[in-house]
Amino acid sequence: MTVPTYQQPTERGYYGQFGGAFIPEMLYPNVEELRQQYLDILADPEFQREYQQLLRDYVGRPTPLFEAKRLSARYGTRVFLKREDLCHTGAHKVNNTVGQILLARRLGKTRIIAETGAGQHGVATATVCALMGMECIVYMGEVDMERQKPNVYRMRLLGAEVRPASSGSKTLKDATNEAIRDWISNPVDTHYIIGSVVGPHPYPDLVARLQAVISEEMRKQLLEKTGSELPQYVVACVGGGSNAAGAFYHFLEDPEVQLVAVEAAGHGVHSGHSAATSVLGKPGIIHGSRTLLMQDEDGQITEPYSLSAGLDYPGIGPLHAFLADSKRARFISVTDDDALKAVVECSRLEGIIPALETAHALAVLDQLGAGPDDVVVINLSGRGDKDLETYIQQDLM
């Protein structure tokens, strides 16, 4: 038996006390099949050949590691941006969907379902389904469909069916509920492509491994550009936590690298309108995983808030819960207003309009305590095109 580490959960999917697979019996055969096969499939040379080829020729990897000189000058430290926004479809999400669609094909599945918050994962799923000629159904909260109209149109243009989730807060949590219910109703032909490091084991580990290419490339690029594979800081935003998992993955066992996870504080952590799970959550079960969860004293899951549709999830992936609990990562939360300021700053100083989710990570540069010789890598997880309507409404100029 392998010793569990940050990178490798136990056989039953635990990172410390977090993880597991709390699923109804209807999902057990599918999740168990995935659990038994995912490591073998991921390790298979033929799978790796196809995956790497698609990452290179279709996604456009490796993505650049860009030294942001004007941001660096502004904050008095060396800031590098990992340009996941340059991935095909405009965000890191496609790293995972490319891998999972290949996996789904190997499992003999013909129908793909997904949940989406900001729409980036939905677009990335619809994209690979078009590429592979597979049926695609994406569940999206009604509120998010309104907030992210261009992505709804993109998914439909790509041939996916977008089904509104109209229960609860009508956002990411509810879209995930509906996707899980769909999987319960279609247990034989369907693979569920979860978009984040959440859900029952093996999903958190599977998605983390498929996103790990981000930090794998960072190490090589840092060596080239700074003379060391290891930066002092790696910063990423966390909703469920997939881009953070990918950005942290190959630094998890290097304690000298400070990992910084940035959550959405919404109107303020204690305003009652927040999504800062690591502060407001306590251990509980959501979507099949034991993790830190925003809930009331009766164990009912509460509605998170963030202006960004990709960060308003009431839980975080079990890996991140463990990173928070063990203090391996530092968690900071950023308000809507500060994230919006960071949108303008990055646009004006670097000519890069970031996604609203990503802007939360950019907003902590003055809180890190980084010195002039320190290297700070920010995972620029997505581009801001999808958020233009929000930016216009917020009157950023």
Add this chain to the structure above:
Amino acid sequence: MNRIQQAFQQDKKLLNIYFTAGYPQLDDTVPILKALADAGADVIEIGVPFSDPLADGPVIQQSSSVALQNGMNMRVLFGQLKSVREQVPNTPILLMGYLNPVMQFGVENFCREAAAAGVDGVILPDLPLDDYVTEYQDIFRRHNLRPVFLITPQTAPERIRRIDELTDSFLYLVSGPGTTGGANTQAAGVQEAYFERISDMNLRNPRLVGFGISDKQSFEKACQHAEGAIIGSALIRALEGADDAPAAAAAFVSSVIS
């Protein structure tokens, strides 16, 4: 012999009714329970509402969210059930809910309160078998509560045998793919073949069929291959907007078993 096992001694097919605690009004729980039992329901499942009931369809989701808005929670429920056995002495009562509210209340507290109220069994669809065995079995046994586990058409035979060993109550046969309250859309013969396959396993525990059973006709059809069947969503629909919820519950039971 426990109350559940006693119920199965009867020479008839059993009707198991599910309803959501605190729905349609907060204080309807015990009056509805009594009305169901008096009207002839053989087993009763009290749904403990949860904000995110993954195995449930829209009807039970909706009743759960109304119940939560009404103020239902574990403390209120156990308060309501305090003297329920004076009113419903013999009918087996089970609590059905999701793991998170139980964990937050404390599994030991939950089992103690349930046992004190005279509850016979517990159904937690998202409680994994392994976790039950390693963490909860001792607590359940100490409080004389039986777990009920779900079986689906995809559940492997060896897993069914394991589930059969873990309880002395009944096996909950999920009728087909889907959440609660959905219609049976399976091709003719598929469901029968599944029921017969389970029946041929000669299991220790009796079987009740649930999911998609809604009226006399579907109840009787399900009973052909099992010791009885479970109805939930259809009852909730009958309670929706009813002036007298207990009377509506009783009328529903009569419509199924008359």
